[in-house]
Structures are given as structure tokens and as C-alpha cells.
Amino acid sequence: MELKRDIYKNLLRWKNDDTGQVLQVSGARQVGKTYILKKFAYENFRHVVYISMAEPSGGQFLQCLDKINEWEPGTPREERPVHKAFELFDREFCDTKDTVIIIDEIQESSRVFNLVRTLAREFDCYAIITGSYLGRLLSKEFFLPAGDFEDLTLETLTFAEFVGVFGKRNLYESIDLFGGSDAEQYKELKACFDLYQRIGGYPSVVNMYLENKSLEPV
Incomplete structure (x- = not known):
């Protein structure tokens, strides 16, 4: 049976406000973050890019970042490297308002978390980050960008x-x-x-x- 969650209306509000901020959804394990975010994404966007930093898709995306960072002196640099990384990861990726990127278990990679500012300022598509141990983001290797993300919390059912x-x-x-x-x-x-x-x-x-x-x- 599908459990209706009140956070869904806040997700819709974030989409409709279209502030350009990355949405951070925090909450303990097993409260349904991944489920509700996928449901919201597939019901409201034409294209969904889902990456979990705790699953193979996370390692594959890191390989894409490594690939676009390869450079030989004297050759042209990639103008939009992070865009290119998503294009390598998903051949159908298009940076438009019809697309949403979801990066799950973001606390597993400071390298990917530190892309939040780029996602907020250089992408037209929507982006959501989430994880169960976001307290790790206080570690010094995580750069916390002020003003570039909005935070929502999902608890167990009220x-x-x-x-x-x-x-x-x-x-x-x-x-x-x-x-x-x-x-x-x-x-x-x-x-x-x-x-x-x-x-x-x-x-x-x-x-x-x-x-x-x-x-x-x-």
C-alpha cells in the first residue's frame, strides 16, 4: 500500500518556486527518502537521473568525473566539465527544466557534494541531494555553500x-x-x-x- 507523505507538497512547492537552489532532503535511514523522491521525480519530470553514492552508479559517476578531468597541456579544456560528466553518465541527459538529478547517499563523497554550487549556479535542471548520515557533511573536506541549497527533513510517519x-x-x-x-x-x-x-x-x-x-x- 502506498503511504502518502506530507513532504510531497513541499517537494512540489520547491519545484514550482524554481529558485535554482539544490534541494537537500535529510532524515534517518528507512524513513522513505529514496521512495518519496523517486515517486516525486517520476511523476513530475520527463527525465530523471538517479545516482546513489553507496551503489555502483556512484562509482560510475565518479569515473565520468575522472574522464572529463583528463587533460593534456596545449589541448582545449572542457568548457562545462560537470555537464559533460552527466552526459557521459546518461546519454539522454539534457540540462532543461524537464530534468531532475537525484544524488542519494551524498555523504559518501565529498567530491560529489562539492558540486552543489555548480549544480545550483550553472545548471538549468533541478537537483536533489539526500542521505542518511548527513552529519558527515560537517567534516572539513565538505564545502558547505551558503545560499545554494534548501533543506527539507523527512521523519517517520507523523x-x-x-x-x-x-x-x-x-x-x-x-x-x-x-x-x-x-x-x-x-x-x-x-x-x-x-x-x-x-x-x-x-x-x-x-x-x-x-x-x-x-x-x-x-
Whole structure:
């Protein structure tokens, strides 16, 4: 079952604002960053370039960067080397508003992270970086460009998102907090809250519960 996440509307807002800033999405492991970013990308862009610095695609992109940095004295230099690296990585890459680049597990490569300023200032396409251990970006080899990226955080499912899984989001948003609603409505939300306290908001755990309808491990 697809879990609707509130961050999606913020992703749309970032796209529509079109500030030129690279979007940084932070959050712990297993909260659904990669899933929601791919969903957003494939639903809103004609072309998606996905690179994970923790997977083979990351090493392949580094090879592309190495290739475009090869130069012999006396020969012309590549005018737009980072653009060329993406063209080597993806033959269909086109630097337009119909394209989005997603670089996952960005904390694994300071070299790639340090391209953020170039992505923000010299590219027309959209770019998103994400990772689970972004605290590493405080290391001295990572250059933090001021003003070149916007930051969003994805957490585990909030209670509002959780009740939405069970079709009770409208109830949650409309119930009278001062006791003016029907008693059965409060009971419905209380039952959801009790379940939320027991299983939490990690998407994989919620999906497992939905599949098995049981709190017991399978």
C-alpha cells in the first residue's frame, strides 16, 4: 500500500518556486527518502537521473568525473566539465527544466557534494541531494555553500500521516479538540493512537502491519 507523505507538497512547492537552489532532503535511514523522491521525480519530470553514492552508479559517476578531468597541456579544456560528466553518465541527459538529478547517499563523497554550487549556479535542471548520515557533511573536506541549497527533513510517519493510512485523516483534522465531537469519533482516533504508539511510524513496519493485520512478528 502506498503511504502518502506530507513532504510531497513541499517537494512540489520547491519545484514550482524554481529558485535554482539544490534541494537537500535529510532524515534517518528507512524513513522513505529514496521512495518519496523517486515517486516525486517520476511523476513530475520527463527525465530523471538517479545516482546513489553507496551503489555502483556512484562509482560510475565518479569515473565520468575522472574522464572529463583528463587533460593534456596545449589541448582545449572542457568548457562545462560537470555537464559533460552527466552526459557521459546518461546519454539522454539534457540540462532543461524537464530534468531532475537525484544524488542519494551524498555523504559518501565529498567530491560529489562539492558540486552543489555548480549544480545550483550553472545548471538549468533541478537537483536533489539526500542521505542518511548527513552529519558527515560537517567534516572539513565538505564545502558547505551558503545560499545554494534548501533543506527539507523527512521523519517517520507523523500521527496525521498514520491515520491517513486508515482513511481517518479527515476525522483527525476536523475533530473538535474541546470535546464537541461524537464520542465514537474520539474512540476511533484513540484506537489509532494506541496502535501508533505500538508500531511507530517507520514505513516498512506500517506496511508489514497492513499486510499481516497483526502486531506479532512474522
